[in-house]
Amino acid sequence: MTALRVLRHPDLSASEQLDALLPLLDIPGVQKVLRSNLKPVFEDARTDGIDLSRPPADMHVWLQKPLGRIGDDLGAAKPNTYNARATALSRMYERLRELGAVTANPVADLPRHARERATDPLPSRVELQRLHVHATDPHVRAALHLIDDLAFTMTDLLTLRWAQVDLSRERLLRRTECRLPQASLQALHALARLDAAPLNPDAADQRVFPFDDQQLRARLWQAFQAADVAWVPPSQLRMAALRDHGLVVTASPHLAAHQFGFTDVRAYQQAVDLARALSVRDPDDTAASRGD
Structure with a gap:
């Protein structure tokens, strides 16, 4: 099954989609962490009827829910968690773009939250x-x-x-x-x-x-x-x-x-x-x- 077919499969659960998709994409990084960061997005996409291979025009607005929630508690995710999820999703879309499954990365310009330690001085x-x-x-x-x-x-x-x-x-x-x-x-x-x-x-x-x-x-x-x-x-x-x-x-x-x-x-x-x-x-x- 191709990555595009996995994304568009009508009967796979979010977990089943990720189980099938991640080995096909071979995204660098710790796979358990990557899967954990992507799971809220795939779960909400299933619930809301979003086809991740055809991102809606208001994708950035919609993403605020899966990137920001902890369980059913909306907006509870810390900034670093939100950013880690956004980065994982961006990596996924970059790989899909390389494979020709999508034409662009819709998350590339998604604004990130200020880091929890954003007041740390930067190197000189x-x-x-x-x-x-x-x-x-x-x-x-x-x-x-x-x-x-x-x-x-x-x-x-x-x-x-x-x-x-x-x-x-x-x-x-x-x-x-x-x-x-x-x-x-x-x-x-x-x-x-x-x-x-x-x-x-x-x-x-x-x-x-x-x-x-x-x-x-x-x-x-x-x-x-x-x-x-x-x-x-x-x-x-x-x-x-x-x-x-x-x-x-x-x-x-x-x-x-x-x-x-x-x-x-x-x-x-x-x-x-x-x-x-x-x-x-x-x-x-x-x-x-x-x-x-």
């Missing part, structure tokens, strides 16, 4: 530069540059395939087409020489970062240790990127949004405004807290 530019200097793993170096140059999410990294990278044109395709800044371009060239994937047509569908979520996070964490920088999750690295680069792009708001993977200008501007509103941690303070 000095710390980020130190990370780049000390990153020796080619995959980690490329991941850090894509996050810092183009505000890549973990989903973007884990679903990026060589077929979406055009090194000769210095372009990359995710939800939008992006121009590759020099640092990211050089890092991807280094990976291309390592993987030889762009030279082999049969390898075009190979993932640029052949890891699952936990493996890539572990590699990033090791880079933080080597650079003597206090650990922050990739989501905060992305916010720091939007803080530092989000308004530097000399282009129309529409083109600037596309450069950072946003198809909606308003969602892009909201993300940049939030990033610029967060405080920046002092590298000396974080060093002192580690006893340096």
Whole structure:
């Protein structure tokens, strides 16, 4: 049974749909967590008669219920739970889009809730530069540059395939087409020489970062240790990127949004405004807290 037939099957329960669908999609990440995050959406889609392969025009409005509920208690989910569910759904749609089952990801521009610890200071530019200097793993170096140059999410990294990278044109395709800044371009060239994937047509569908979520996070964490920088999750690295680069792009708001993977200008501007509103941690303070 194809992914599209599973989504449209009239008799399968939400659990049966997920049991059949997830092995077909092979989405990176812990499968039990992914299933748990997707289940409320599939349950409510069944109850409300929503065909997830043909998202309604008011999809973002409808999603507030399954993403935000805990059992029958509407709006009870914490911001991090809401965001985790939205991210899982976005990963699902990205994979369905790659397989040709849907034409677009309807969740790509869904606004996320402020993190429960959104007041945590973001890493400073000095710390980020130190990370780049000390990153020796080619995959980690490329991941850090894509996050810092183009505000890549973990989903973007884990679903990026060589077929979406055009090194000769210095372009990359995710939800939008992006121009590759020099640092990211050089890092991807280094990976291309390592993987030889762009030279082999049969390898075009190979993932640029052949890891699952936990493996890539572990590699990033090791880079933080080597650079003597206090650990922050990739989501905060992305916010720091939007803080530092989000308004530097000399282009129309529409083109600037596309450069950072946003198809909606308003969602892009909201993300940049939030990033610029967060405080920046002092590298000396974080060093002192580690006893340096």
